[in-house]
Amino acid sequence: MSKNLMSSSDEIPKLSKDLCNRLLQDLERAKRPVLYATKCSLDNAIYNHKVGFFTPGSKKVATELNVSSVKKMSRAIFMLEILLRNLDTGAVNTKRELYYISKGEIKHNPDLKPLDFADQDESDEIIDFICELLECYREELNCYANDRGGQTYSQQLVVTETLPDGDKAVVDLSKLGTSPFQPKNRPQNLKLSAKKKIDFCLIVESEGTANTLVANGFTKRHNSILMGAGGVPSNAVRGWCKLIQDQLRVPLYFYGDLDAYTMQNIFRTLKAGSASSLIRNEDFSAPEVRFLGVLPEDIKKYDLNDYPVKENDAQEVRALKKASDAMKNDPFFLDKKNKGLTQILKWLLEHKRRCEQQAYFTVDPRDPTMPEKIIVEKIKRGDYV
Amino acid sequence: MDMAKKSQPKKSAPATKAKASDKKAAAPKATKTKESAEESAAIQQAKSSSSSKKGITTSSTAEYFSKNLQQVGFSSQVKAVLTTLKEAVDNSLDACEENGILPEVTVTVEKVGPGSLKNSDQVRIRVEDNGPGIDPEDVPKVFGEYLASSKFGRGRCSRGQQGIGISAATTWAQLTSAVGARVVTKTEKMRKAVRCIVEVDIKNNTGVLKEKDSVDWEKPHGTSVEFLIDGRIQLNGEAGLISYLNGTTLVNPHLTLHYKLPEMELHTVERVSNTVPEIPSAVEPHPHTMKLGEFIAHSHLFGRVKVGAWLKKGFSRVHEGTLKELNAAGIKNGIFEKLVDSLHESEFKELFMAIQNIPLMAPSTKSVLSIGEDAMAKSIKRLGAIDFFSVVSRKPTICDFKPVQIEVAVARLEDRSIEADAPVQVLRFANRVPLQFDKSACAIVHAIQSVNWRAYGLGQPKESLPQGPYIIAVSVVSPFIRFKNASKETIDGSDELVEEIRRALIQSGQRLSKHIRKEVKANELEEKLRHIEQFCPILVAGLARITKASDSRRKKAEDGIAKLLGRDARDTEKELKAAHDVLEEQTAKASQKNSKKAAEAEVEA
Numbered sequence: 001m002s003k004n005l006m007s008s009s010d011e012i013p014k015l016s017k018d019l020c021n022r023l024l025q026d027l028e029r030a031k032r033p034v035l036y037a038t039k040c041s042l043d044n045a046i047y048n049h050k051v052g053f054f055t056p057g058s059k060k061v062a063t064e065l066n067v068s069s070v071k072k073m074s075r076a077i078f079m080l081e082i083l084l085r086n087l088d089t090g091a092v093n094t095k096r097e098l099y100y101i102s103k104g105e106i107k108h109n110p111d112l113k114p115l116d117f118a119d120q121d122e123s124d125e126i127i128d129f130i131c132e133l134l135e136c137y138r139e140e141l142n143c144y145a146n147d148r149g150g151q152t153y154s155q156q157l158v159v160t161e162t163l164p165d166g167d168k169a170v171v172d173l174s175k176l177g178t179s180p181f182q183p184k185n186r187p188q189n190l191k192l193s194a195k196k197k198i199d200f201c202l203i204v205e206s207e208g209t210a211n212t213l214v215a216n217g218f219t220k221r222h223n224s225i226l227m228g229a230g231g232v233p234s235n236a237v238r239g240w241c242k243l244i245q246d247q248l249r250v251p252l253y254f255y256g257d258l259d260a261y262t263m264q265n266i267f268r269t270l271k272a273g274s275a276s277s278l279i280r281n282e283d284f285s286a287p288e289v290r291f292l293g294v295l296p297e298d299i300k301k302y303d304l305n306d307y308p309v310k311e312n313d314a315q316e317v318r319a320l321k322k323a324s325d326a327m328k329n330d331p332f333f334l335d336k337k338n339k340g341l342t343q344i345l346k347w348l349l350e351h352k353r354r355c356e357q358q359a360y361f362t363v364d365p366r367d368p369t370m371p372e373k374i375i376v377e378k379i380k381r382g383d384y385v
Numbered sequence: 386m387d388m389a390k391k392s393q394p395k396k397s398a399p400a401t402k403a404k405a406s407d408k409k410a411a412a413p414k415a416t417k418t419k420e421s422a423e424e425s426a427a428i429q430q431a432k433s434s435s436s437s438k439k440g441i442t443t444s445s446t447a448e449y450f451s452k453n454l455q456q457v458g459f460s461s462q463v464k465a466v467l468t469t470l471k472e473a474v475d476n477s478l479d480a481c482e483e484n485g486i487l488p489e490v491t492v493t494v495e496k497v498g499p500g501s502l503k504n505s506d507q508v509r510i511r512v513e514d515n516g517p518g519i520d521p522e523d524v525p526k527v528f529g530e531y532l533a534s535s536k537f538g539r540g541r542c543s544r545g546q547q548g549i550g551i552s553a554a555t556t557w558a559q560l561t562s563a564v565g566a567r568v569v570t571k572t573e574k575m576r577k578a579v580r581c582i583v584e585v586d587i588k589n590n591t592g593v594l595k596e597k598d599s600v601d602w603e604k605p606h607g608t609s610v611e612f613l614i615d616g617r618i619q620l621n622g623e624a625g626l627i628s629y630l631n632g633t634t635l636v637n638p639h640l641t642l643h644y645k646l647p648e649m650e651l652h653t654v655e656r657v658s659n660t661v662p663e664i665p666s667a668v669e670p671h672p673h674t675m676k677l678g679e680f681i682a683h684s685h686l687f688g689r690v691k692v693g694a695w696l697k698k699g700f701s702r703v704h705e706g707t708l709k710e711l712n713a714a715g716i717k718n719g720i721f722e723k724l725v726d727s728l729h730e731s732e733f734k735e736l737f738m739a740i741q742n743i744p745l746m747a748p749s750t751k752s753v754l755s756i757g758e759d760a761m762a763k764s765i766k767r768l769g770a771i772d773f774f775s776v777v778s779r780k781p782t783i784c785d786f787k788p789v790q791i792e793v794a795v796a797r798l799e800d801r802s803i804e805a806d807a808p809v810q811v812l813r814f815a816n817r818v819p820l821q822f823d824k825s826a827c828a829i830v831h832a833i834q835s836v837n838w839r840a841y842g843l844g845q846p847k848e849s850l851p852q853g854p855y856i857i858a859v860s861v862v863s864p865f866i867r868f869k870n871a872s873k874e875t876i877d878g879s880d881e882l883v884e885e886i887r888r889a890l891i892q893s894g895q896r897l898s899k900h901i902r903k904e905v906k907a908n909e910l911e912e913k914l915r916h917i918e919q920f921c922p923i924l925v926a927g928l929a930r931i932t933k934a935s936d937s938r939r940k941k942a943e944d945g946i947a948k949l950l951g952r953d954a955r956d957t958e959k960e961l962k963a964a965h966d967v968l969e970e971q972t973a974k975a976s977q978k979n980s981k982k983a984a985e986a987e988v989e990a
Contacts, residue, residue, distance in 0.1 A: 016931065017931060017932055020927075020928045020931040020932045021932045023928055024925075024928045024929065024932055024934055024938065024942050026945075027925065027928075027941075027942035027943075027945040027946045027949070028938060028941045028942045028945050029945060030944070030945035030946075030948045030949050031945075031949075032949055065946075065949070066950065066953050067913040067916050067917060067950050067953040067954060067957075068913075068916075070916055070917070070920045070921065070924060070946075070950060071916060071920055073920075073924055074920040074923045074924040074927065077924055077927035077928055077931070078923070078927055080927075080931065081927060081930065081931060084931065111922075111923070112923060114919040114920060114923065115920075115923060
């Protein structure tokens, strides 16, 4: 489905109609309809370094229409109707708004009372179920989340957006001063161009640090794109990175903390997607992104301040546990091509220490551009994984 | 002036005496009733022998208890009311049963005015029964003398044992209201009833009669006892009077109870069984229930008889076959021929140890008094509207050397006003007396918590009581129950006893689960039918709108889905029928068992 992303406004209604038609035909024949959805979990995730991201295996989850599932099925068809109407008119909504829209529909049509959602969790589950059935992204159904992260700075990048009414909006990032450009909703609708050759794109884990680098003149001195990821990358950030990779063909580097959480939850998701989003990884991962640092060897080289993982830090302890599992069963870390990354994970497990991205500021406390210098030097030397 | 007043009591009480009683008061509170009784008896004995010794004085049993009423159930004002009522009702029921009378008891509890103690009310408690009545000569002993009992150490399953409770109630009334027990009693032989006030002469441990006269009483026989005490009335909750009365009716199916409590109408609970429980007959001791010392002491009762004859006559469940088994286990035949008074201690020990290793029949059912599944089933319906229930009466067995019988009833109440996650109501009984305090320490509660009730369809947080609108009633009947304290509030649990209770609960849970399963299936079916009715038209209409299908297609699909889901509903119907059949089978089996038991009882009679 993802291949047809750009033309999904036509594709989704057709797919939906086909699905409904099939259901109706089965019912006419008093035959039990069975719906299949892709199983989105690690045991159905395939990783091939030539492809670069997690792709779904052959496992499917079957939903059969029976007395127990008829309620869920009826709710799904009801919600699908609302979403198809949105696609038709071009209207967009968040999940919470869709919950209230469904409430309103039921209020105006008392026959639908049995479908009523008790809370948003129930309607969210139905929206996700529809996505699984149609094998599409929520965004393709005009249902957007308020995506965080992705604040981007550049003196060379120009973004052109085609609006639903056909108008075009052109954003020259060099004209924004210290304000960032932030991709929203469907970055796939954007066209990117460069006023001058861009040498690289740097993705910084902390948006704050990204802002500091820009304020100290990073983008003025280097022909680059600088982006703050804002923790675990949202769909918008993931799609945006993929767009930069594909449309501008510039090398991408990730600069973040040296710990198990960053490696697995942030960097791996950015590079290869996640198991829970198997059907969307193709458009939501940038396999060419490289891990610039902090690398374990940087600690010694630059005499960085690192410290042991706190026993009572639940998130870190969990991440370490997950890391030891990942070494055994995560196809990404099992792949030989990613040996360097697996080595880092192994180092983290062995030493149980962590080092933060801001530690570069200790190298020369009186020189605010020191981190910038280290980053550029590492890129030049090829000191990344 | 004040100083003089304060010092007066000190002067009047001899210093040595005060010291002695202080020493008694400091005795551990948690001694068992039996021990307290023995202690008191020892005190009395010591009184006569050691009065000449300087510095050591003795006090009467009554004096000991009057200073330590908290040990026998008068530790708070709420408990004082409940304990007084309990002791009076226990005595009535015991008296009726011993004389083969179907008990009819009338209980009145009312507030009279403010009490003399701080924050207390003056409460009148009257219990009237249709029992045999008390011989006027015995009245002071029954109500005014400690350790005067017709039941002490008999090894029977009576409610009262030592003869402490009712005298303690009289003492409490005397201490707080300055009036003892008002008694009216009439035996069958008497033309007029005797009316009097009984008080405890605390110094001498004897009962004293006051204002004695004869009155007309319409009853052919019976006793009425009235206490005016300080206390506080608690009606509801686990420690409330209602819970006590409900519990008492549950385990006494043959009891008709009338009660009038404050702010309530007169309430009558009719009896559901017309059989007076058969009084456990005196049986010879069971060898497995004895310790070596008791075994040897038992031989002294028989004088010069042969060991073989002594074993067969002096013990229950020992017969010729047992002697052969003993022989096979290494006891020489010569020993059986020896005279019992010539047996050496080591020979006693050898014999005793051998007999402990031989499997004997369980002690006779006659020594424990069971309520019976049938009677419990009828009785449980008196607790209120009930959806369904299960009762289990275990066979008597030995726990901790004592015969014991466990009976369990679990019922689900129709009343849904109780919160779904509130713990179940637990009713605990020891020799058919409700236990209402210190629940968490009781062996019964430990046993309930150890059962996995989730398997039977009840909610249960980890290591806690199950939840829901259920009542779990557990009755422990034994001639010798180990209580944790003299006020008989909690049963001390050995692993053996807890395991035995647990087994009864598991059986009962299994029977109950069949009811719950049937109900779950019925709900499932109802929900499925409702689903078909509600969602089929909506689903088909939605599909038809999206595909812009014609009306005829829609109609056809509606028929199709109804057919399809109707099949599912029929499957559930089948499951419901199967669950129903299982339940029917269980009920049939139970009634068959009960009628068989009844027939056996008739033959025995």
